[in-house]
Amino acid sequence: MESHDLRIFKQVADLQSVSKAAEKLGYVQPNVSQRIKSLEDELGVRLFLRNNRGVTLTEQGVILLDYANRIVELMDEVTLVLQQEESRECLTIGAPQTVSAVKIPQLFASFLQDVRHMDVKLKTNDKQHLLSMLSYGELDGAFVQGEYSASQFDTVHSYWEEVVLISPHPGKDDSSHDPVLIVNGDKNCIYRNKTLEYARVHHPEHPVIMEFDSLESILQAVHDGMGMSIVPTSAVHGREALSTVQHKRLSERIRIDFIIRHTKKQPPGLRKFIRFLQNQPSESV
Numbered sequence: 306m307e308s309h310d311l312r313i314f315k316q317v318a319d320l321q322s323v324s325k326a327a328e329k330l331g332y333v334q335p336n337v338s339q340r341i342k343s344l345e346d347e348l349g350v351r352l353f354l355r356n357n358r359g360v361t362l363t364e365q366g367v368i369l370l371d372y373a374n375r376i377v378e379l380m381d382e383v384t385l386v387l388q389q390e391e392s393r394e395c396l397t398i399g400a401p402q403t404v405s406a407v408k409i410p411q412l413f414a415s416f417l418q419d420v421r422h423m424d425v426k427l428k429t430n431d432k433q434h435l436l437s438m439l440s441y442g443e444l445d446g447a448f449v450q451g452e453y454s455a456s457q458f459d460t461v462h463s464y465w466e467e468v469v470l471i472s473p474h475p476g477k478d479d480s481s482h483d484p485v486l487i488v489n490g491d492k493n494c495i496y497r498n499k500t501l502e503y504a505r506v507h508h509p510e511h512p513v514i515m516e517f518d519s520l521e522s523i524l525q526a527v528h529d530g531m532g533m534s535i536v537p538t539s540a541v542h543g544r545e546a547l548s549t550v551q552h553k554r555l556s557e558r559i560r561i562d563f564i565i566r567h568t569k570k571q572p573p574g575l576r577k578f579i580r581f582l583q584n585q586p587s588e589s590v
Contacts, residue, residue: 308376308377348369398447402518404466436454442566459565459567460563461579466539468535469552471535486512486515487526503535
């Protein structure tokens, strides 16, 4: 029995709804249903009765909920105690590969100039995994783009990212072929979707799509003349290797939010980072 399963079970029991629990946790509903079924199979009992209004606990479910509440409370308590006992503060932040590729390291560099004795970690993943990690306390905060559960997370800082279309110079590609789009493999990547959207308008002749799993691979592919891509302007600024490719700055911008969980107990390192972000120059929406 995994602690994540108990947290999911507790959320469904508290809300008396699988769909509401999935929305609050940032999961798709079938995933929550599968985790509940797996828990029932493991315990050999039914935990919920389904009805038109949602779900209600069985007698066995009521018993498990009592234990789950105590287990989750103890896990949160020991996590907080261990964090307080740690002599060095720790800050763990998440972000997608193509979001804030340069901005976050710059923020960390500036932040650590004023803060001593703190370990800072950056974890990269796709947006859905980051939201899941944040909801379970594996991250202190995350930089994300687009929609998320406002009932579960708070936005504490936002900024705007300018974007640029980069492509090989005419001599490097063959205009007789369909254009090649260099994009991230994550289907929810905002820069991937911007690239595909741009191609639908300007290259309706069904371009070829080439996927890579990192921003560095995308930049290298464009540099090598393999195709075009839309990326953050900050990712190409100052890179000598990309001075040989064409740059077309686009008028639209992408909003990046730094979000945290709804919680009254924020680790000291996170509180310091939030104050640091809120003192940064902000751009109007």
